[in-house]
Amino acid sequence: MMIYLNDCALVCALGADRETARRRLLEDAASGLTLSDACSPGRTLPLGRVEAVLPDMAHLPLPMRSRNNALALAALAQIRPAVDAAIARYGADRVGVIVGTSTSGVGATESAIAAHVAGQPLPEDFHYGQQEMDSPAALLAHALNVSGPAYVHSSACSSSAKAMASAARLIRMGLVDAVVSGGVDTLCGFTVAGFSALESVSAVQCNPLGASRNGINLGEGAALFLMSREPAAVALCGWGESSDGHHMSAPDPNGGGARIAMNEALRRAGIDAGQVDYINLHGTATVQNDAMESRAVADLFGSEVAVSSTKPFTGHTLGAAGAVEAAFCWIAMQDDNAAGMLPPHLWDGTPDPALPSLNVAQPGARLGRPIRYALSNSFAFGGSNAALLFGRTQ
Numbered sequence: 001m002m003i004y005l006n007d008c009a010l011v012c013a014l015g016a017d018r019e020t021a022r023r024r025l026l027e028d029a030a031s032g033l034t035l036s037d038a039c040s041p042g043r044t045l046p047l048g049r050v051e052a053v054l055p056d057m058a059h060l061p062l063p064m065r066s067r068n069n070a071l072a073l074a075a076l077a078q079i080r081p082a083v084d085a086a087i088a089r090y091g092a093d094r095v096g097v098i099v100g101t102s103t104s105g106v107g108a109t110e111s112a113i114a115a116h117v118a119g120q121p122l123p124e125d126f127h128y129g130q131q132e133m134d135s136p137a138a139l140l141a142h143a144l145n146v147s148g149p150a151y152v153h154s155s156a157c158s159s160s161a162k163a164m165a166s167a168a169r170l171i172r173m174g175l176v177d178a179v180v181s182g183g184v185d186t187l188c189g190f191t192v193a194g195f196s197a198l199e200s201v202s203a204v205q206c207n208p209l210g211a212s213r214n215g216i217n218l219g220e221g222a223a224l225f226l227m228s229r230e231p232a233a234v235a236l237c238g239w240g241e242s243s244d245g246h247h248m249s250a251p252d253p254n255g256g257g258a259r260i261a262m263n264e265a266l267r268r269a270g271i272d273a274g275q276v277d278y279i280n281l282h283g284t285a286t287v288q289n290d291a292m293e294s295r296a297v298a299d300l301f302g303s304e305v306a307v308s309s310t311k312p313f314t315g316h317t318l319g320a321a322g323a324v325e326a327a328f329c330w331i332a333m334q335d336d337n338a339a340g341m342l343p344p345h346l347w348d349g350t351p352d353p354a355l356p357s358l359n360v361a362q363p364g365a366r367l368g369r370p371i372r373y374a375l376s377n378s379f380a381f382g383g384s385n386a387a388l389l390f391g392r393t394q
Contacts, residue, residue: 003168004232004393005225006086009078009182010327011071012221012314016052017078022331024313026341029363031313033205033217039192046205047187048219048315060139063129066105069139072184075222076140082226083180087146090177096148097140098167099224100159100183102319104152105130107188136184148176154319157282158241159183160223161322161378161386165239167227177228182323184222191318192218206285206316208309208345209294209360211352213285219315223323225330234333237271237373237391240264244383250288255296257385258377262300265375265389273301276389277367278332278342280325280376283309284316289379291355298356308345308361322378326388329374333392340367 013032014021024030033046054070055077076083087095112126129135133154141150149170153163160183167181195201195216202215227236241264244257251258266273279301282293297307310328317324328343342361351357370392378386 001172001229003171003227003236004230005234005236005330006228006230006232007079007082007226008327008330009075009224010324011050011052011074012317012324013048013050013219014313016050016074018331025328025343026332029344029346031205031346033315039187039189040196045201045203046217048217048317049187050220062127064135064139064142065125066108066130066135068101068103068105068184068186069136071186071222072136072140073143075184075224076143079224079226083144086178086226086228087144092146093148094177095146096167096170096176096179097137097146097150098163098179098181099136099140100153100163100319100322101133101136101185102154102156102159103185103188103191104133104135106190107186110189140180155384156380157318157321158378158380158384158386159319159322161388162241164225164236164323164326164388165241165386168236168239171227171229179227180224181227182224183320185220185318185320187218187220200286202285206312207347208281208283208285208311209290209351209355209358210347211350212348213287213290215286216284217311217315219317221314221317221320221324223320223327231393233335233392233394234330235391235393236388238265238269238389240268240387242385244385246383251292251379252383253288253292255292257383258293258296258379259300261385261387262296262375265387269389269391271373276301276305276373276375277371278374279305279307280329280343280374281307281309282377282379283311285311293377293379294355294358298358303357304359306342306361306365307358308343310343312346322376322386322388325376329376329390333371333374333390338370340369340371342366
C-alpha cells in the first residue's frame with residue numbers, strides 16, 4: 001500500500017510559506033540565519049528564526065497557548081482546505097494527528113520561572129500544560145475537531161521523521177484513513193544553553209562536511225503533511241528506524257545504526273541504493289555526526305549520489321528537522337521542478353580530507369530531469385535513527 005503526501009505546509013527561517021521557502025532554497029540559495037542573542041543573552045549566535053506574525057491564540061484553552069503551538073497553527077493554515085476535505089470525506093474519527101517536537105512550550109516555562117526567581121507571581125497566561133509534550137498534537141486535534149489517534153513523538157532530532165513513519169503505519173494498518181503529520185519546534189534558552197554546554201554550537205554559520213566545521217546553528221520551524229492513500233505526486237515509499245544506543249549524545253562512529261535505518265527504508269520501498277537521486281543529510285556540522293554519516297552514506301550509496309545538508313539555511317530545527325527537511329524533498333519533487341534542481345549545500349567548499357568524498361550539490365546543481373527518489377536522514381541523541389525515502393509517482 002502506497003502512502004501519499006497530499007499536501008505540505010512549511011514555516012521556517014527561509015519564509016512563512018512554502019513558495020517563499022522554495023525560492024530561497026532552490027533559486028536564491030540564500031540562508032535564513034540571522035545573528036541574535038535572543039536565546040543567549042550576551043552571546044550573539046546565528047539562529048534560524050521565524051520572523052512572521054503568528055496566529056492569535058486568545059480563543060484557545062490556556063494550556064494550549066504557546067509560541068510552539070502558534071507556529072503549528074501557522075503551518076496548519078496552509079493545508080487546512082485539504083485537511084478539511086479529508087475530514088469531510090473520511091469522518092473526524094478516521095483522521096489522526098501525529099507530530100514530533102522536542103521543546104513543546106518550554107519557552108513559556110522559562111519566562112514563568114524567570115518571573116518567579118525575580119520574586120514576582122507566575123504570569124496569568126502561564127499554565128504547566130503548555131510545556132507538555134503532547135500539546136502540539138492536542139492543539140491540532142482540537143483545532144480540526146478530529147477524534148482519531150493524536151500523539152507526539154519526542155526523540156530529539158528524529159522526532160518528526162519518526163512521527164511520519166508512525167503516521168504511515170497507522171494508515172497501512174487501517175486504523176485511520178488520513179493523518180496530519182510532521183513536526184514543530186521553537187527556539188528557546190533551554191536548547192541553546194543545552195547544546196552550548198555540550199560545546200556543539202557554532203558562533204558562525206555552520207559548515208557541514210567542512211574541514212573547519214565546529215558545531216550546529218539552532219533554528220525553529222514547522223512542517224506538516226496531509227498523508228493518505230489518495231494518490232499524489234510524492235509518496236513516502238519507505239522508512240527505516242534503528243536505535244544503536246552507543247552514547248547519550250554521540251553517534252556510533254561506525255554508523256551502524258544509520259546504515260540499518262537507510263537500508264530498511266530502501267527495503268520497504270523495494271528499490272536499490274543506486275536508484276536514489278538525492279540524499280538530504282542530517283548534516284549537523286558537528287565533528288562526529290558528519291564523520292559517521294558520510295561514512296555510512298559512502299558505504300551504502302557510493303560517491304555519485306547527490307547529497308546536501310540544508311541546515312545552513314534553517315538552523316537545526318531539532319524535533320521539527322525531519323519534517324522540515326522532508327518538506328524540502330517534497331518541494332524539489334514537484335512538477336514545477338522538471339529540471340531537478342537540488343537543495344544546495346552551503347559551506348566554505350573545503351572538505352574534510354578525513355571523510356569519504358561525497359557528491360555535494362553546489363548552488364545551482366540540477367539533475368536535468370525530475371528527482372525520482374530522495375532520502376532524508378535524521379539522527380538523534382541516544383542513537384535514535386530514522387530515514388525517510390520519498391518517491392515521485394507521476
